[in-house]
Amino acid sequence: MVLNVIIICKLFLALQITILSVIVYLYLNVFPRRTNFFQLQNDLLQFVQRQGRLVVDSALSCLAVLVNQVLKDQTQVICCFTQFYGLLTDLSLELREALSTKISTSARISSKTRPSILRALYTVGLICKYFTLDYSFNRNKKSSDMIDPDLCRKAITGLGFLLFRHDQLFCTGSVQLFLTRFLSTVQNSLTNNHPTDGSSFFEIQCIILDNLTHYLLQKERKATADNRLWATRSKRESLKELTDQVTGHSSAVAQTYLPIVLKYCILTPSISVRSSALSLISTILRQGLIHPSHVLCSLICLQTDSDPSIRSRASVCLTEAEQKIPGFAAVSLF
Numbered sequence: 001m002v003l004n005v006i007i008i009c010k011l012f013l014a015l016q017i018t019i020l021s022v023i024v025y026l027y028l029n030v031f032p033r034r035t036n037f038f039q040l041q042n043d044l045l046q047f048v049q050r051q052g053r054l055v056v057d058s059a060l061s062c063l064a065v066l067v068n069q070v071l072k073d074q075t076q077v078i079c080c081f082t083q084f085y086g087l088l089t090d091l092s093l094e095l096r097e098a099l100s101t102k103i104s105t106s107a108r109i110s111s112k113t114r115p116s117i118l119r120a121l122y123t124v125g126l127i128c129k130y131f132t133l134d135y136s137f138n139r140n141k142k143s144s145d146m147i148d149p150d151l152c153r154k155a156i157t158g159l160g161f162l163l164f165r166h167d168q169l170f171c172t173g174s175v176q177l178f179l180t181r182f183l184s185t186v187q188n189s190l191t192n193n194h195p196t197d198g199s200s201f202f203e204i205q206c207i208i209l210d211n212l213t214h215y216l217l218q219k220e221r222k223a224t225a226d227n228r229l230w231a232t233r234s235k236r237e238s239l240k241e242l243t244d245q246v247t248g249h250s251s252a253v254a255q256t257y258l259p260i261v262l263k264y265c266i267l268t269p270s271i272s273v274r275s276s277a278l279s280l281i282s283t284i285l286r287q288g289l290i291h292p293s294h295v296l297c298s299l300i301c302l303q304t305d306s307d308p309s310i311r312s313r314a315s316v317c318l319t320e321a322e323q324k325i326p327g328f329a330a331v332s333l334f
Helices: 002-012 016-030 034-050 053-071 075-100 114-130 149-165 167-171 173-183 185-191 198-236 245-264 271-286 292-302 308-324 328-333
Strands: none
Touching: 034 053, 034 075, 053 075, 053 114, 075 114, 114 149, 149 167, 149 173, 149 198, 167 173, 167 198, 167 245, 173 198, 173 245, 198 245, 198 271, 245 271, 245 292, 271 292, 271 308, 292 308
């Protein structure tokens, strides 16, 4: 089938998701009958359930164009989501039961179900990135410790996809508590002799920091596009209707997570974490979401970092902040 060849070829191209999304329009022009749309939808859902990560990314991007713009029916997507989410909820119940028996202090995932769990964690978040599903969840506020690095990485990645589309969840108490727990895990595990390898959690910290940075950059690009659109129609619009919700929410996210980042991700032994934290700080400063005085001490600390790249970038941040607000460093220090 032509679509199979196209999907495989996308693995060797840099713009897999964008190109594959365009294929939908070509496919619709070649096969105009509506029955072919549903067959294409089924083929894409099979890719999501069976293929590797890159194919899943491209297939879901393609499926989003087909379902949201053509079919306008999310029934099959909800069924696919329910299968993956049901697998995760069943696993959660099993782990809680295992922990409640107090036979062991940690619950393990069997090697047989491990690949399915990793796929489910990644796919659930990716589906939430592309679709707004009307789906009810049974919430259980009980939680158990999960120290499996692979599961943590997939869970954080999937959560990132979800938060990119539903960014109002960033500032909710449950999400903030969940992300803070991972950002502070390494320090706690080192002091408590936690058996899990710390390098794995350093990687998880980097994923969280990069997600926050990418979110702010995404909002910045959207604001730039909105400004260009506003410039074309500003003479016809009323200033009373002009709002800036994007910047307001970005500022709320920055003010929520920046204190956590400054507390746990600056004085850390991992160069990767320090670099990711500095990228987030520089993005926040460049967008003007906080006053530079809040990060002055951290930037001065990073100026003495063992890594030359971090030292240089921290100096650039301080220089740019001084140019925007002359004398802020002296005022903040004294």
